[in-house]
Amino acid sequence: MEYKLPFKEYNKALRENRLLGLKCDKCGSITCPPKMACQECGSLDLDKVELSGRGKVVSFTTHYIAPMGRENEVPYTVVLVELEEGPWLLGNLIDLNPSKMSMDLLGKEVTASGRVYPGDMFTNGPISRPVFSLAE
Amino acid sequence: MRKVAVLGLGHTKFCFNSPKTQVEMLAEAAIDAITESNLTPRDIQSAHIGNCLGTFCEGQATVSQFACDDIGCSNIPAIRYEGACASGTIAVRDAVMWIASGYYDIVLVGGVEKATAMGTPLATRTFCMGTDSRYEYGAGLTFPGFFALLCRIYSAKYGIPMEKLKTQMAMVSVQSHEYGRKNPYAQIQQEINIDDVLKSMPVCTPLQLQDCCPFSDGAAAAVLCSEEVAKKISNKKPVYITGIGMATSGKMSSQYKYLPRIRARELSVQQAYSMAGIKPDDVDICELHDCFSIASFIAAESLGFFEYGKAPEAWEKGETRIEGKIPINISGGLKSKGHPIGATGVSQVYFITKQLREECVEQGVQVEGAKIGLIDTLGGDGTICNLVLSAD
Ligand SMILES: [Zn+2]
Secondary structure (H helix, E strand, C coil): CCCCCCHHHHHHHHHCCCEEEEEECCCCCEECCCCCCCCCCCCCCEEEEEECCEEEEEEEEEECCCCCCCHHHCCEEEEEEEECCCCEEEEEECCCCHHHCCHHHCCCEEEEEEEEECCCCCCCCCEEEEEEEECC | CCCEEEEEEEECCCECCCCCCHHHHHHHHHHHHHHHCCCCHHHCCEEEEECCCHHHHCCCCCHHHHHHHHHCCCCCCEEEECECECHHHHHHHHHHHHHHCCCCCEEEEEEEEEHHHHHHHHHHHHHHHHCCCCCCHHHCCCHHHHHHHHHHHHHHHCCCCHHHHHHHHHHHHHHHHHHHCCCCCCCCCCCCCHHHHHCCCEEECCEEHHHECCCCEEEEEEEEEEHHHHHHHCCCCCEEEEEEEEEECCCHHHHHHHCCCCHHHHHHHHHHHHHHCCCHHHCCEEECCCCEHHHHHHHHHHCCCCCCCCHHHHHHCCCCCCCCCCCECCCCHHHHHCCCHHHHHHHHHHHHHHHHCCCCCCCCCCCCCCCEEEEEEEECCCEEEEEEEEEC
8 A cells, every 4th residue: 555645745745835734534634744544543544635834833942953964054943833734743943033932932823834954865865844934 | 471580780881982892892791791690601592782873883783793792692693673762671671572481591681882983963963863754854853852842842731931840850960960970880970050950051942961861882781581590590689570561652743742741651661560560659769761851750750650740849859869759860860871872771771670689789879678660761752661670
């Protein structure tokens, strides 16, 4: 059995600012990032859907250290977002000064777009990543 | 199933920049464990070795094979286990099953790592390989980052203001260093205070350097055997592995609503408790996975020692100290003792066994009358392994 939404397709859509997910035919839950089975009920009966990219900040952390090859990204902020369709998605929080970020950000509305991490000798090519900005 | 005993133990010093190779460190710990068991290398039937990043730090896979050959455990099955930071613990769990089933009578367990040889940037990169490389590494998620995210969720969920929580987290590091200073094998034998923690450099907000365990080099080993063999050859106070558990979770975002709790830990420890026929209250001493200060709170609650959201108060009140309700990380934990990831679980077995044998009096860290010990190790986003050790 093949994935309904393989990495390559999700990755390509995100590069074009489209966030794809999977809707479960059995329980109606949305799974994103994609898996083979519904992350709520385990059903394999899933359909590809496009998500709004809107959600709320659940948590965030600004990195002052970086893995090899990503030193020039520091300081960068990783954010965990609860999408309005239900699932949580991990990405970067952009357009904000890290020194001004506080716990007040939790619950704030954000919207996603896509950017590309070019990858390194260990990744199998570039990886798209969701980036979130505060909603207007 | 047969009862499984812990015989001899071996442990190198945990350190920065070890002059020894991984194979040497592992071989030295292993031969000490075999010798302390009153056995020779030829008595070992198989070897179960935790090692995660050997290929990156020295270009060396199958350290298990070379270390066994170096010490004269020639031609035996030697297996490398990889479960990120839980590699050593899952090696022990597996070895327990080989003996319990009756297939082997005497096996070697061990673990080794040499992370500092990579330098901090590559070490950080390779540790990130325990996150989901497809869907979460793109954003640059690291392990301090993972726990920093959990820290804010913890603060929000349990209504503990961040400033207060940070001070309570600092107390975890302070306690670990106080005890680690008394551990001759510890990497950082230096006391620190709350101010040192709160003034250390930011790593991943809100975590600072002194909330984080170091990169480490080192090895640990033990010989496991059947009860029958132990009774025949050991002159030490018997210690048995009476409960084992293991469970896994998916990537961080797919654990969503359950966070900051790690569901895998709750399932894993329940397996270990029920196999041993005990409850959290029965545990006299625990070594848990304190890779970051906040991780100690999250672990201690899931292991059943404290109510959810209450672990910070427990550290504050001294309930995790030697004389407290549940002594935790009296070895110094990952924070002070060090965290050579493949070795960590086996090192936890080493120190819990020492405590249950009452061999920690001289160092001034003996938990009086300790009979039951719990081990907790977390690898990656959610590979959890737990072991229950019992004195007779
Ligand atoms: Zn479903």
